[in-house]
Amino acid sequence: MKKINGAQIMWECILKEGVDQIFGYPGGANLPIFHHMTEYPIHHVLPRHEQGAAHMADGYARASGKVGVALATSGPGATNLVTGIATAMLDSSPVVFFTGQVSSPLLGYDAFQEVDVVGITMPITKHNYLVTDVRDLTRTIREAFYIARSGRPGPVLVDIPKDVQNAVIDWEYDDAPIQLPGYKSDPPIKAGDMEMALELINKAKKPVILAGHGVLLSGAMQELLQFSEITLTPIATTLLGIGSVPASHPMNLGLMGMHGEAWVNQAIQEADLLLAFGMRFDDRVTGNLKSFAPSAKKIHLEIDPSEINKNVKVDLALLGDIGDTLRQLIPQLERVDREEWNEHINDMRIESGKRDIKNIKSDKLHAAHVISDLSKLADPNSIVVTDVGQNQMWAAQYFMREKPYSLITSGGLGTMGFGLPASIGVKFARPNAEVWCISGDGGFQMTMPELQTLKQENIKVNIIILNNGYLGMVRQWQELFYTRNYSGTPLSSPDFVKIAEAHGLTGILVSKRSEIENAVRQARETEGSVVLEFKIEEEDLVYPMVPTGAALHEMIRRPEMIP
């Protein structure tokens, strides 16, 4: 037993959870927490905006596999977290958010900087808490971390009023088993369903695996490959599934969906069996649901029962952790000859490759050139963090990812401004890894002040800005579907080289393809963070593209020649 206050209890508890890194912004309602922080072996990073703290903790969680922690004050501090919390929610990222709150006697009286953050974040957290009694704090924090990381992971918020932070009690850590009678994180697998699955798998002639984020969250990369190699089933990945299979692996097809390669989407449409591993049939993946994989039986391996039959009706669902399910399935799989199917897909791949802009010689600077050159020049163990938009799709298409957890991106919510702060979190999670942040001129300007966080922390992230002078993805839709009426999308930018220099960092400007190699080498060799601005073609499009409402195979293909 020791006499400590709520703020100290919070630190004691998060240390017990293995936390040594937090991202937080101080304010009136979390002063006691910050006051006591210095007593504990915690490294704190000060972002320049609470949204930055949220994305940093999220990036940290995704790159480390540990729970990320962000901290903000009440009121505006808490509301500034909201975009980051929703980002973590939509991508099942385990982050615990702590917010200071006005003292509990003032709750409900519109006190200075009071906001009902538990009410606001209810639909965008896996669970959240308001702690009004300091004696509940230990149990609450333990539950918060447990919920965040177990089952399908997700963000949990804990709101702590200032009087609870200040309240002193006789305390010792309570490690009694967590009691959550209503928390159903780990559904059991039924044996009968396994047999049915095996029958469908062994019978299939044209199967395709759809590998999603769940494979990475479950750590089932080895099992995925085994399954694929035994059954000769090619693997298409979702955006967040990139890295679940090495890009160069012969069974890897690549990205599927709206900007998936033609052979990938075509294979899905022709398949007679889809094996969905930890993915949720997002609309960006399926295209028009009515015409999605019309002749395929569908088996869904998924930990979250609410995803079953949500968007796509499946023939069989195997609930549970994907790794567990695959480990049960693998010993019973039959080797079936599927050479013909794989050759057919390969033929489609060769045809598409001829259209690929990265294989076409051009004097102009195309984003595809930048990313595919970078992919060859960067450290093979590097981690890529993207922003959202065209830059994100080009990174997904052209940055070949061989290792798991090496592409970090906001998929579900599509949060512009995610890239830079998330890359800072990633660097703290994997300090020895080379980190590349790939951003556009739009998204970068949303969270640009975090450059100074890089400087203050003296860490190295290489930041690519693909500058095309437009909010490129929206411009692309305007070009294709809105009579080329570029309403609201032209965008001016500051001199990014000078911006970098003003923050005490290095800036490099590239406007020709021949300069890419040197610039990348220079960035890698430079101590400290580097901003590389690439002046790319203004009206480049991300190809292929499945227009909204179209079937997955009705893609706008790459032109065979650059116009």
Place this chain on the structure above:
Amino acid sequence: MQHTLVALVENKPGVLTRVTSLFQRRSFNIDSLTVGRTENPGVSRITIVVDADKDNAGRLITYLNKLVNIVWVEDITDSPKVSRDLAMVKVSVNPANRAEVMQLVDVFRARIIDVGNDSLMIEITGSEEKIEGFIETLKPFGILEMVRAGVVAMGRGANPLGNSVGSGNGNGIIPGGNGKVL
């Protein structure tokens, strides 16, 4: 069609908000919702009547199950059950028709709980159909005020709802989905 869902929830602040906010977020309309205490002081019971097709009712169950404070949830629409609503109706009467209204109260096995000079307050419990029938019958007399408590429902037989509740983490049921061949 109407589905009747029954949920056992932890008796904690904000649980009802979590449930109702879920309906709003997932675009479901609540026809009736009641919440009250149970034989277990730590557990409240929510009865929800919702207009949804079978697939959507199934989806709703899986979403409700994801709420950490929901211990058990079940769609009892097709199970043998008794469901009851309660209504209080204030109806306008005059010396000429008072006796007629009192007779109707008897026929419907309702009760008069307050008598005024120009009004009667009537309490009726029963199935929704019975209550609606009663209200229709009273309409011609002039309904001054009416309130309904909402539907509560309970399965028939000895087996209580959520038999294995409290047997530890992760032991809640996972309705729908698992092994479902369409």
